[in-house]
Amino acid sequence: MQIKLEGLTKVFTDKTGKETVAVNNLDITIPSGKLVSLLGPSGCGKSTTLYMIAGLLKPSAGKIFFGNEDVTNLAPEKRGIGLVFQNYALYPHMTVRQNIMFPLENMKIGRKEAEALVLEMATLVGIADQLDKKPAQLSGGQQQRVAIARALVKKPRVLLLDEPLSNLDARLRLQTREEIKRIQREKGITTIFVTHDQEEAMSISDYMVVMNFGTEQQFAKPQDIYTNPVNAFVAKFLGVPPINLVEGEVKSGKVILGKDFVVSETNVKDGLYNIGIRPEDFRVVEKGYKIPVGQYDVETIGRDTLIRFEVEGTQIRALVDSDTVDVEKDVIIGVKTNKVHIFDKETGVVVK
Numbered sequence: 001m002q003i004k005l006e007g008l009t010k011v012f013t014d015k016t017g018k019e020t021v022a023v024n025n026l027d028i029t030i031p032s033g034k035l036v037s038l039l040g041p042s043g044c045g046k047s048t049t050l051y052m053i054a055g056l057l058k059p060s061a062g063k064i065f066f067g068n069e070d071v072t073n074l075a076p077e078k079r080g081i082g083l084v085f086q087n088y089a090l091y092p093h094m095t096v097r098q099n100i101m102f103p104l105e106n107m108k109i110g111r112k113e114a115e116a117l118v119l120e121m122a123t124l125v126g127i128a129d130q131l132d133k134k135p136a137q138l139s140g141g142q143q144q145r146v147a148i149a150r151a152l153v154k155k156p157r158v159l160l161l162d163e164p165l166s167n168l169d170a171r172l173r174l175q176t177r178e179e180i181k182r183i184q185r186e187k188g189i190t191t192i193f194v195t196h197d198q199e200e201a202m203s204i205s206d207y208m209v210v211m212n213f214g215t216e217q218q219f220a221k222p223q224d225i226y227t228n229p230v231n232a233f234v235a236k237f238l239g240v241p242p243i244n245l246v247e248g249e250v251k252s253g254k255v256i257l258g259k260d261f262v263v264s265e266t267n268v269k270d271g272l273y274n275i276g277i278r279p280e281d282f283r284v285v286e287k288g289y290k291i292p293v294g295q296y297d298v299e300t301i302g303r304d305t306l307i308r309f310e311v312e313g314t315q316i317r318a319l320v321d322s323d324t325v326d327v328e329k330d331v332i333i334g335v336k337t338n339k340v341h342i343f344d345k346e347t348g349v350v351v352k
Protein backbone atom coordinates (compact mmCIF):
# COMPACT_ATOMS: atom_id res chain seq x y z
CA MET A 1 0.00 0.00 0.00
CA GLN A 2 1.59 3.23 -1.15
CA ILE A 3 1.29 6.11 1.32
CA LYS A 4 1.30 9.66 0.07
CA LEU A 5 1.58 12.76 2.24
CA GLU A 6 0.58 16.02 0.59
CA GLY A 7 1.46 19.28 2.33
CA LEU A 8 1.04 17.50 5.65
CA THR A 9 1.25 20.04 8.48
CA LYS A 10 0.59 20.04 12.22
CA VAL A 11 0.52 23.14 14.37
CA PHE A 12 0.00 22.76 18.12
CA THR A 13 -1.39 25.76 19.96
CA ASP A 14 -0.92 25.92 23.72
CA LYS A 15 -3.16 27.66 26.29
CA THR A 16 -1.40 31.00 25.87
CA GLY A 17 -1.95 30.83 22.11
CA LYS A 18 1.69 30.10 21.34
CA GLU A 19 2.05 27.97 18.22
CA THR A 20 4.48 25.13 17.58
CA VAL A 21 4.83 23.97 14.01
CA ALA A 22 5.57 20.30 14.69
CA VAL A 23 5.27 19.14 11.08
CA ASN A 24 5.72 21.57 8.24
CA ASN A 25 4.38 20.87 4.77
CA LEU A 26 5.60 17.33 4.19
CA ASP A 27 5.31 15.99 0.64
CA ILE A 28 6.42 12.39 0.72
CA THR A 29 5.50 9.25 -1.17
CA ILE A 30 6.24 6.02 0.65
CA PRO A 31 6.47 3.17 -1.85
CA SER A 32 4.32 0.11 -1.38
CA GLY A 33 5.91 -2.82 0.45
CA LYS A 34 8.97 -0.89 1.58
CA LEU A 35 10.36 -0.02 4.98
CA VAL A 36 10.83 3.72 5.31
CA SER A 37 12.37 5.37 8.36
CA LEU A 38 11.56 8.81 9.65
CA LEU A 39 14.90 9.88 11.08
CA GLY A 40 15.82 13.05 12.92
CA PRO A 41 16.66 14.58 16.29
CA SER A 42 14.24 14.57 19.19
CA GLY A 43 11.40 17.04 18.65
CA CYS A 44 11.71 17.20 14.84
CA GLY A 45 8.15 15.94 14.30
CA LYS A 46 8.59 12.21 13.63
CA SER A 47 5.96 10.93 16.07
CA THR A 48 3.53 13.68 15.12
CA THR A 49 3.86 12.62 11.48
CA LEU A 50 3.32 8.97 12.38
CA TYR A 51 0.27 9.72 14.53
CA MET A 52 -1.31 11.73 11.73
CA ILE A 53 -0.80 8.76 9.40
CA ALA A 54 -2.34 6.55 12.09
CA GLY A 55 -5.29 8.90 12.48
CA LEU A 56 -4.57 9.59 16.15
CA LEU A 57 -3.83 13.26 15.39
CA LYS A 58 -5.75 15.45 12.98
CA PRO A 59 -3.58 17.39 10.52
CA SER A 60 -3.77 21.20 10.58
CA ALA A 61 -3.38 21.12 6.79
CA GLY A 62 -2.61 18.67 4.03
CA LYS A 63 -3.76 15.24 3.00
CA ILE A 64 -2.90 11.59 3.52
CA PHE A 65 -3.55 8.93 0.88
CA PHE A 66 -3.36 5.16 1.25
CA GLY A 67 -3.14 4.07 -2.35
CA ASN A 68 -5.76 6.20 -4.12
CA GLU A 69 -7.90 6.50 -1.02
CA ASP A 70 -7.93 9.80 0.83
CA VAL A 71 -7.79 8.72 4.49
CA THR A 72 -7.22 12.18 5.96
CA ASN A 73 -10.53 12.16 7.80
CA LEU A 74 -10.91 8.42 8.25
CA ALA A 75 -11.12 7.07 11.81
CA PRO A 76 -7.96 5.22 12.96
CA GLU A 77 -9.68 1.84 13.25
CA LYS A 78 -10.83 2.08 9.64
CA ARG A 79 -7.37 2.75 8.21
CA GLY A 80 -6.06 -0.80 8.47
CA ILE A 81 -2.93 0.05 10.40
CA GLY A 82 -0.90 -1.79 13.01
CA LEU A 83 0.84 0.40 15.54
CA VAL A 84 3.82 -0.39 17.79
CA PHE A 85 5.13 2.02 20.40
CA GLN A 86 8.39 2.40 22.30
CA ASN A 87 6.87 0.97 25.48
CA TYR A 88 5.31 -2.32 24.54
CA ALA A 89 1.95 -1.39 26.08
CA LEU A 90 0.95 -5.02 26.68
CA TYR A 91 -1.82 -5.88 29.11
CA PRO A 92 0.07 -7.26 32.14
CA HIS A 93 -2.76 -9.44 33.47
CA MET A 94 -3.30 -11.19 30.13
CA THR A 95 -1.22 -13.99 28.68
CA VAL A 96 0.80 -13.48 25.54
CA ARG A 97 -1.90 -15.36 23.62
CA GLN A 98 -4.66 -13.10 24.96
CA ASN A 99 -2.58 -10.02 24.19
CA ILE A 100 -2.08 -10.99 20.58
CA MET A 101 -5.72 -12.02 20.22
CA PHE A 102 -7.06 -8.82 21.75
CA PRO A 103 -7.48 -6.79 18.51
CA LEU A 104 -9.59 -9.61 17.07
CA GLU A 105 -12.21 -9.34 19.81
CA ASN A 106 -14.57 -7.04 18.00
CA MET A 107 -14.24 -8.94 14.76
CA LYS A 108 -16.73 -11.54 13.79
CA ILE A 109 -14.38 -14.48 13.62
CA GLY A 110 -14.58 -17.78 15.41
CA ARG A 111 -12.36 -18.91 18.26
CA LYS A 112 -10.58 -21.50 16.11
CA GLU A 113 -9.72 -19.00 13.41
CA ALA A 114 -8.54 -16.49 16.01
CA GLU A 115 -6.31 -19.11 17.64
CA ALA A 116 -4.84 -19.97 14.26
CA LEU A 117 -4.11 -16.33 13.51
CA VAL A 118 -2.45 -15.89 16.90
CA LEU A 119 -0.26 -18.91 16.29
CA GLU A 120 0.65 -17.69 12.80
CA MET A 121 1.74 -14.29 14.14
CA ALA A 122 3.52 -15.73 17.17
CA THR A 123 5.44 -18.06 14.85
CA LEU A 124 6.26 -15.21 12.51
CA VAL A 125 7.84 -13.17 15.33
CA GLY A 126 9.43 -16.23 16.96
CA ILE A 127 7.53 -16.46 20.26
CA ALA A 128 5.20 -19.39 19.58
CA ASP A 129 6.54 -21.20 22.64
CA GLN A 130 5.75 -18.28 24.96
CA LEU A 131 2.00 -18.03 24.43
CA ASP A 132 0.93 -19.07 27.92
CA LYS A 133 3.27 -16.73 29.76
CA LYS A 134 2.48 -13.29 31.12
CA PRO A 135 4.35 -10.33 29.57
CA ALA A 136 6.41 -9.79 32.75
CA GLN A 137 7.94 -13.26 32.29
CA LEU A 138 9.42 -12.25 28.93
CA SER A 139 12.50 -10.22 28.04
CA GLY A 140 12.07 -6.74 26.60
CA GLY A 141 12.85 -8.01 23.13
CA GLN A 142 10.25 -10.76 23.43
CA GLN A 143 7.67 -8.30 24.74
CA GLN A 144 8.28 -6.06 21.76
CA ARG A 145 7.77 -9.05 19.47
CA VAL A 146 4.44 -9.71 21.15
CA ALA A 147 3.53 -6.10 20.46
CA ILE A 148 4.48 -6.58 16.81
CA ALA A 149 2.45 -9.80 16.57
CA ARG A 150 -0.51 -7.96 18.08
CA ALA A 151 -0.10 -5.12 15.57
CA LEU A 152 -0.05 -7.60 12.68
CA VAL A 153 -2.83 -9.96 13.73
CA LYS A 154 -5.56 -8.04 11.92
CA LYS A 155 -3.44 -8.13 8.75
CA PRO A 156 -3.08 -4.37 8.47
CA ARG A 157 -2.23 -2.58 5.24
CA VAL A 158 0.43 -0.56 6.97
CA LEU A 159 2.72 -1.12 9.94
CA LEU A 160 3.71 1.95 11.96
CA LEU A 161 6.49 1.73 14.55
CA ASP A 162 7.47 4.57 16.88
CA GLU A 163 11.00 4.04 18.29
CA PRO A 164 10.19 0.36 18.94
CA LEU A 165 13.73 -0.53 19.99
CA SER A 166 14.56 2.37 22.31
CA ASN A 167 13.74 0.50 25.51
CA LEU A 168 15.91 -2.50 24.67
CA ASP A 169 19.54 -3.02 25.62
CA ALA A 170 22.15 -2.90 22.87
CA ARG A 171 22.22 -6.62 22.08
CA LEU A 172 18.45 -7.03 21.99
CA ARG A 173 18.13 -3.87 19.96
CA LEU A 174 20.33 -5.32 17.27
CA GLN A 175 18.59 -8.68 17.28
CA THR A 176 15.07 -7.23 17.32
CA ARG A 177 15.79 -4.83 14.50
CA GLU A 178 16.95 -7.71 12.33
CA GLU A 179 13.73 -9.51 13.24
CA ILE A 180 11.63 -6.50 12.27
CA LYS A 181 13.38 -6.32 8.92
CA ARG A 182 12.82 -10.03 8.33
CA ILE A 183 9.14 -9.87 9.30
CA GLN A 184 8.62 -6.80 7.12
CA ARG A 185 10.24 -8.53 4.13
CA GLU A 186 8.35 -11.76 4.67
CA LYS A 187 5.01 -9.97 4.84
CA GLY A 188 5.90 -7.32 2.26
CA ILE A 189 4.01 -4.86 4.42
CA THR A 190 4.49 -1.14 3.91
CA THR A 191 6.21 -0.02 7.10
CA ILE A 192 7.08 3.34 8.61
CA PHE A 193 9.74 3.16 11.28
CA VAL A 194 10.43 6.17 13.48
CA THR A 195 13.86 6.48 15.06
CA HIS A 196 16.38 9.10 16.16
CA ASP A 197 19.20 6.57 15.79
CA GLN A 198 20.98 7.04 12.48
CA GLU A 199 22.79 3.73 12.61
CA GLU A 200 19.51 1.89 13.21
CA ALA A 201 17.80 3.73 10.36
CA MET A 202 20.74 3.14 8.01
CA SER A 203 20.71 -0.59 8.65
CA ILE A 204 16.99 -1.29 8.50
CA SER A 205 15.55 1.04 5.86
CA ASP A 206 14.82 0.75 2.16
CA TYR A 207 14.40 4.53 2.20
CA MET A 208 14.88 7.19 4.84
CA VAL A 209 13.28 10.57 5.38
CA VAL A 210 15.69 12.76 7.30
CA MET A 211 13.74 15.44 9.17
CA ASN A 212 14.63 18.61 11.05
CA PHE A 213 12.29 21.24 12.51
CA GLY A 214 9.25 19.46 11.08
CA THR A 215 10.52 19.58 7.53
CA GLU A 216 11.86 16.98 5.14
CA GLN A 217 15.58 17.44 4.60
CA GLN A 218 16.19 14.48 2.31
CA PHE A 219 14.33 11.40 1.10
CA ALA A 220 16.39 8.64 -0.53
CA LYS A 221 18.03 5.28 0.03
CA PRO A 222 20.27 5.23 3.13
CA GLN A 223 23.51 4.86 1.18
CA ASP A 224 22.55 7.68 -1.20
CA ILE A 225 21.86 10.02 1.70
CA TYR A 226 25.14 9.06 3.33
CA THR A 227 27.16 9.55 0.15
CA ASN A 228 25.33 12.59 -1.20
CA PRO A 229 23.85 14.59 1.68
CA VAL A 230 21.90 17.60 0.42
CA ASN A 231 22.99 19.84 3.27
CA ALA A 232 25.34 20.10 6.23
CA PHE A 233 22.65 19.07 8.71
CA VAL A 234 22.06 15.75 6.97
CA ALA A 235 25.81 15.23 6.52
CA LYS A 236 26.38 15.73 10.25
CA PHE A 237 23.43 13.63 11.34
CA LEU A 238 24.71 10.47 9.63
CA GLY A 239 27.97 8.73 10.41
CA VAL A 240 30.17 7.78 13.36
CA PRO A 241 32.70 9.23 13.86
CA PRO A 242 30.91 12.23 12.37
CA ILE A 243 31.86 14.01 9.19
CA ASN A 244 34.57 16.67 9.55
CA LEU A 245 33.07 20.08 8.80
CA VAL A 246 35.59 22.86 8.51
CA GLU A 247 35.78 26.24 6.90
CA GLY A 248 37.68 26.14 3.66
CA GLU A 249 38.34 28.10 0.55
CA VAL A 250 37.82 27.45 -3.11
CA LYS A 251 40.52 29.16 -5.12
CA SER A 252 41.17 28.68 -8.82
CA GLY A 253 39.59 25.26 -8.97
CA LYS A 254 41.13 23.94 -5.76
CA VAL A 255 39.44 23.20 -2.44
CA ILE A 256 41.84 24.24 0.31
CA LEU A 257 41.68 23.74 4.07
CA GLY A 258 43.79 26.09 6.17
CA LYS A 259 46.76 27.54 4.31
CA ASP A 260 47.71 24.76 1.98
CA PHE A 261 45.84 21.51 2.50
CA VAL A 262 44.46 20.92 -0.99
CA VAL A 263 41.73 18.31 -0.57
CA SER A 264 40.30 18.24 -4.09
CA GLU A 265 39.71 19.99 -7.35
CA THR A 266 36.40 21.55 -8.19
CA ASN A 267 34.57 23.82 -10.58
CA VAL A 268 32.71 25.60 -7.81
CA LYS A 269 33.32 29.35 -7.89
CA ASP A 270 35.94 30.94 -5.64
CA GLY A 271 34.91 31.81 -2.10
CA LEU A 272 34.62 30.57 1.46
CA TYR A 273 32.60 27.44 2.12
CA ASN A 274 32.06 24.81 4.76
CA ILE A 275 33.88 21.72 3.64
CA GLY A 276 32.73 18.27 4.71
CA ILE A 277 34.97 15.19 4.58
CA ARG A 278 34.02 11.91 6.21
CA PRO A 279 36.78 10.37 8.37
CA GLU A 280 36.96 7.25 6.21
CA ASP A 281 37.47 9.30 3.06
CA PHE A 282 40.99 10.31 4.01
CA ARG A 283 43.93 8.12 3.15
CA VAL A 284 47.65 8.05 3.61
CA VAL A 285 49.41 9.03 0.38
CA GLU A 286 52.90 9.54 -0.95
CA LYS A 287 52.47 13.12 -1.98
CA GLY A 288 50.08 15.45 -0.19
CA TYR A 289 49.56 17.22 3.11
CA LYS A 290 52.31 16.51 5.60
CA ILE A 291 51.52 16.28 9.30
CA PRO A 292 54.81 16.22 11.22
CA VAL A 293 55.31 13.56 13.88
CA GLY A 294 54.18 14.95 17.23
CA GLN A 295 51.45 17.02 15.61
CA TYR A 296 48.97 14.21 15.38
CA ASP A 297 47.77 11.49 17.68
CA VAL A 298 46.38 8.10 16.85
CA GLU A 299 43.89 5.62 18.17
CA THR A 300 43.66 2.10 16.80
CA ILE A 301 40.15 0.85 16.08
CA GLY A 302 40.40 -2.70 14.80
CA ARG A 303 42.03 -2.64 11.38
CA ASP A 304 41.73 1.13 11.16
CA THR A 305 43.65 3.92 12.76
CA LEU A 306 42.01 7.18 13.72
CA ILE A 307 44.40 10.06 13.20
CA ARG A 308 43.59 13.36 14.88
CA PHE A 309 45.26 16.55 13.76
CA GLU A 310 44.49 20.21 13.52
CA VAL A 311 44.15 22.50 10.56
CA GLU A 312 44.09 26.17 11.64
CA GLY A 313 42.78 25.24 15.07
CA THR A 314 40.05 22.89 13.85
CA GLN A 315 40.42 19.25 14.78
CA ILE A 316 40.15 16.75 11.96
CA ARG A 317 39.57 13.04 12.32
CA ALA A 318 40.87 10.75 9.63
CA LEU A 319 40.24 7.03 9.62
CA VAL A 320 42.89 5.18 7.63
CA ASP A 321 44.23 1.68 7.16
CA SER A 322 46.50 0.89 10.14
CA ASP A 323 49.17 -0.63 7.89
CA THR A 324 49.74 2.75 6.26
CA VAL A 325 50.66 4.62 9.45
CA ASP A 326 54.00 4.65 11.23
CA VAL A 327 53.48 6.65 14.40
CA GLU A 328 57.17 7.47 14.62
CA LYS A 329 57.18 9.29 11.32
CA ASP A 330 55.46 12.20 9.65
CA VAL A 331 52.24 11.21 7.98
CA ILE A 332 51.16 12.43 4.57
CA ILE A 333 47.46 12.58 4.03
CA GLY A 334 45.08 13.09 1.14
CA VAL A 335 41.40 12.66 0.34
CA LYS A 336 39.84 10.05 -1.91
CA THR A 337 38.45 11.43 -5.15
CA ASN A 338 34.87 12.73 -5.24
CA LYS A 339 34.56 12.60 -1.47
CA VAL A 340 34.72 16.28 -0.64
CA HIS A 341 31.40 17.97 0.15
CA ILE A 342 31.13 21.71 -0.36
CA PHE A 343 28.36 23.47 1.57
CA ASP A 344 27.19 27.07 1.36
CA LYS A 345 28.37 28.88 4.50
CA GLU A 346 25.03 30.62 5.10
CA THR A 347 22.41 28.06 4.10
CA GLY A 348 24.35 24.82 4.57
CA VAL A 349 23.03 23.61 1.21
CA VAL A 350 25.42 21.54 -0.86
CA VAL A 351 27.06 23.45 -3.71
CA LYS A 352 27.59 21.61 -6.96
Ligand SMILES: Nc1ncnc2c1ncn2[C@@H]1O[C@H](COP(=O)(O)OP(=O)(O)O)[C@@H](O)[C@H]1O
Pocket residue numbers: 012013020021022040041042043044045046047048049
Ligand atom coordinates in the same frame (compact mmCIF):
# COMPACT_ATOMS: atom_id res chain seq x y z
N1 LIG B 1 0.41 17.32 22.03
C1 LIG B 1 1.32 18.28 21.82
N2 LIG B 1 1.09 19.55 22.20
C2 LIG B 1 1.99 20.53 21.97
N3 LIG B 1 3.17 20.34 21.37
C3 LIG B 1 3.46 19.10 20.96
C4 LIG B 1 2.57 18.00 21.17
N4 LIG B 1 3.13 16.88 20.66
C5 LIG B 1 4.33 17.26 20.17
N5 LIG B 1 4.54 18.58 20.34
C6 LIG B 1 5.70 19.35 19.90
O1 LIG B 1 5.86 19.13 18.50
C7 LIG B 1 7.23 18.98 18.16
C8 LIG B 1 7.44 17.63 17.51
O2 LIG B 1 7.21 16.60 18.45
P1 LIG B 1 7.33 15.06 18.10
O3 LIG B 1 6.56 14.77 16.87
O4 LIG B 1 6.94 14.31 19.32
O5 LIG B 1 8.89 14.91 17.82
P2 LIG B 1 9.80 13.59 17.70
O6 LIG B 1 8.91 12.40 17.69
O7 LIG B 1 10.55 13.80 16.43
O8 LIG B 1 10.72 13.62 18.88
C9 LIG B 1 8.00 19.18 19.45
O9 LIG B 1 8.40 20.52 19.53
C10 LIG B 1 6.99 18.85 20.51
O10 LIG B 1 7.29 19.52 21.70
Ligand SMILES: [Mg+2]
Pocket residue numbers: 046047048
Ligand atom coordinates in the same frame (compact mmCIF):
# COMPACT_ATOMS: atom_id res chain seq x y z
MG1 LIG C 1 8.82 10.79 19.05
